[in-house]
Amino acid sequence: xxxxxxxxxxxxxxxxxxxxxxxxxxxxxxxxxxxxxxxxxxxxxxxxxxxxxxxxxxxxxxxxxxxxxxxxxxxxxxxxxxxxxxxxxxxxxxxxxxxxxxxxxxxxxxxxxxxxxxxxxxxxxxxxxxxxxxxx
Amino acid sequence: xxxxxxxxxxxxxxxxxxxxxxxxxxxxxxxxxxxxxxxxxxxxxxxxxxxxxxxxxxxxxxxxxxxxxxxxxxxxxxxxxxxxxxxxxxxxxxxxxxxxxxxxxxxxxxxxxxxxxxxxxxxxxxxxxxxxxxxx
Amino acid sequence: xxxxxxxxxxxxxxxxxxxxxxxxxxxxxxxxxxxxxxxxxxxxxxxxxxxxxxxxxxxxxxxxxxxxxxxxxxxxxxxxxxxxxxxxxxxxxxxxxxxxxxxxxxxxxxxxxxxxxxxxxxxxxxxxxxxxxxxx
Amino acid sequence: xxxxxxxxxxxxxxxxxxxxxxxxxxxxxxxxxxxxxxxxxxxxxxxxxxxxxxxxxxxxxxxxxxxxxxxxxxxxxxxxxxxxxxxxxxxxxxxxxxxxxxxxxxxxxxxxxxxxxxxxxxxxxxxxxxxxxxxx
Numbered sequence: 001x002x003x004x005x006x007x008x009x010x011x012x013x014x015x016x017x018x019x020x021x022x023x024x025x026x027x028x029x030x031x032x033x034x035x036x037x038x039x040x041x042x043x044x045x046x047x048x049x050x051x052x053x054x055x056x057x058x059x060x061x062x063x064x065x066x067x068x069x070x071x072x073x074x075x076x077x078x079x080x081x082x083x084x085x086x087x088x089x090x091x092x093x094x095x096x097x098x099x100x101x102x103x104x105x106x107x108x109x110x111x112x113x114x115x116x117x118x119x120x121x122x123x124x125x126x127x128x129x130x131x132x133x134x135x136x
Numbered sequence: 137x138x139x140x141x142x143x144x145x146x147x148x149x150x151x152x153x154x155x156x157x158x159x160x161x162x163x164x165x166x167x168x169x170x171x172x173x174x175x176x177x178x179x180x181x182x183x184x185x186x187x188x189x190x191x192x193x194x195x196x197x198x199x200x201x202x203x204x205x206x207x208x209x210x211x212x213x214x215x216x217x218x219x220x221x222x223x224x225x226x227x228x229x230x231x232x233x234x235x236x237x238x239x240x241x242x243x244x245x246x247x248x249x250x251x252x253x254x255x256x257x258x259x260x261x262x263x264x265x266x267x268x269x270x271x272x
Numbered sequence: 273x274x275x276x277x278x279x280x281x282x283x284x285x286x287x288x289x290x291x292x293x294x295x296x297x298x299x300x301x302x303x304x305x306x307x308x309x310x311x312x313x314x315x316x317x318x319x320x321x322x323x324x325x326x327x328x329x330x331x332x333x334x335x336x337x338x339x340x341x342x343x344x345x346x347x348x349x350x351x352x353x354x355x356x357x358x359x360x361x362x363x364x365x366x367x368x369x370x371x372x373x374x375x376x377x378x379x380x381x382x383x384x385x386x387x388x389x390x391x392x393x394x395x396x397x398x399x400x401x402x403x404x405x406x407x408x
Numbered sequence: 409x410x411x412x413x414x415x416x417x418x419x420x421x422x423x424x425x426x427x428x429x430x431x432x433x434x435x436x437x438x439x440x441x442x443x444x445x446x447x448x449x450x451x452x453x454x455x456x457x458x459x460x461x462x463x464x465x466x467x468x469x470x471x472x473x474x475x476x477x478x479x480x481x482x483x484x485x486x487x488x489x490x491x492x493x494x495x496x497x498x499x500x501x502x503x504x505x506x507x508x509x510x511x512x513x514x515x516x517x518x519x520x521x522x523x524x525x526x527x528x529x530x531x532x533x534x535x536x537x538x539x540x541x542x543x544x
Contacts, residue, residue, distance in 0.1 A: 013166065013169075013173075014170065014173050014183055014184060014290065015169050015170065015290060017184075017290060017291045018286065018287060018289060019289045019291065019293045020459050020464055021291045025437055025467050025470070026287060026434050026435070027434070029433055029434035030434050033151050033432075034151065037150050046209070047208070048153075048157070048207075048208035048209065048427060052157075056428050060473070060474050062433070062470070062474070063470070063471050066466070066469065069466075071184075072184035073182070073184065150426065150427065151426060151432050153426060153427045154422065154423060154425060154426065154427070155320060155422065155426070155480065156330075157427045160305075160423050161305065162298050162299070162301035162305065163298070165298035166298050169296075184291060187291055192292050194338070195297050195338055197335075197338065198335070199336075200333065200335075201332070202331055202334070205330075208427065285441075286441065286456060287441050287442065289456075293456070293460075302423050305422065305423050306421040306423065309421075309422050318481070319422055320425075320479075320481065324429075344456035345456065
């Protein structure tokens with residue numbers, strides 16, 4: 001298992017499960033987003049505040065590998081690492097594990113950028129300070 | 137403030153907010169359902185297990201009073217009382233308060249019943265044991 | 273069946289169904305909201321545009337009677353009437369019927385108001401023009 | 409623009425938009441799933457019916473490129489092609505375009521398999537018959 005900069009523990013809610021009795025595929029995107037925003041908030045970067053000021057953090061690409069489904073009653077945790085992937089892009093490497101047995105549920109790479117008031121992508125200084133340095 | 141049989145603390149997730157910047161009205165139904173299921177689970181009544189055995193707990197009526205909206209970053213708690221309202225129905229009285237200042241956010245009465253394999257409404261014994269006795 | 277000012281036909285999407293194999297209770301709130309917004313838009317009242325201008329249409333109360341569940345594959349229509357219920361409030365009477373057999377699925381009364389930039393409730397003139405006159 | 413085996417036209421619903429005033433990233437997964445299920449249903453493959461019989465169509469991988477956001481009022485269409493990608497996997501190539509100007513909104517590759525009652529992945533005959541032949 002990787003080392004993670006940040007971890008968030010959550011629990012499946014029954015309304016998130018679909019007729020197959022497992023968490024619907026789209027809901028993992030919610031888990032991942034919430035984890036990113038909590039991570040950022042803990043670092044002093046408030047997604048909602050930025051949006052109000054017309055600095056929009058946006059996702060430009062998402063890759064998800066579904067390994068095993070979560071079901072009703074499951075507790076799980078999301079691990080997150082943030083790396084810069086280009087001049088104007090950053091990747092959130094996010095993995096979901098079931099609590100208890102640490103079974104791997106999902107691996108994701110969510111690529112984001114920020115768009116300023118004039119619609120130009122850039123990496124805000126607040127985000128730059130969060131990148132895992134290569135030596136660590 | 138009322139006394140509650142059960143309380144659950146949660147936090148607003150940004151994807152639950154809509155373009156008005158506040159939690160969408162439908163999402164409170166999610167909060168309320170999750171709280172009911174957690175309450176029941178704590179009492180040994182597993183909604184998912186029951187559904188698998190074709191005993192379906194169903195909502196027949198919902199009344200919600202929206203007092204004040206939740207927004208990004210808000211923590212809140214849901215208080216719950218369960219009372220029998222008729223031979224085959226029970227009411228979940230559920231109120232949502234913002235943490236910190238205990239501002240009242242929403243008052244709800246969710247009326248449920250159980251439907252057995254033959255589609256007949258009834259109150260399962262597991263649920264009956266949960267009603268707040270009148271003298272308390 | 274009542275006469276309705278407006279009708280919208282929709283179809284159940286599988287992700288809207290939960291582990292009971294039926295549309296989750298909260299999703300009907302989505303159907304009702306979408307129908308209200310489409311009705312308003314058809315009358316020239318744009319919810320999103322109003323929100324951008326800090327005129328927020330808000331729900332203050334919701335009553336829902338769940339009569340029969342919708343399931344995967346079901347088509348349904350939502351009927352809507354709008355009436356003024358007080359000086360600053362208006363009621364959307366909204367019923368959902370399954371297509372084909374017109375089986376009644378849900379009856380709802382959604383009470384709304386508008387809140388202006390200073391947080392005061394009122395009924396905007398654009399809304400007033402939409403009320404069903406009593407004589408009709 | 410590619411040729412598509414199947415197209416579905418939909419409209420953004422306001423509750424699908426988040427505080428940035430645009431459709432939330434997770435909602436595109438809903439659009440894509442609904443389009444796949446409608447495509448399959450039109451070919452006689454009923455996702456819900458299969459699930460009831462413990463044949464579960466599952467997503468094992470998703471790649472999404474977010475090109476431009478959808479917003480309130482937007483109509484859009486989803487184009488779909490289905491190709492076999494390995495012995496036990498198939499890819500849904502799904503692109504979303506805004507109606508009117510055919511602006512590209514999202515490109516996705518959703519990789520699925522089917523899991524039988526014993527949990528083994530395979531491609532059901534009903535699905536095999538749907539693959540675009542290479543010569544077309």
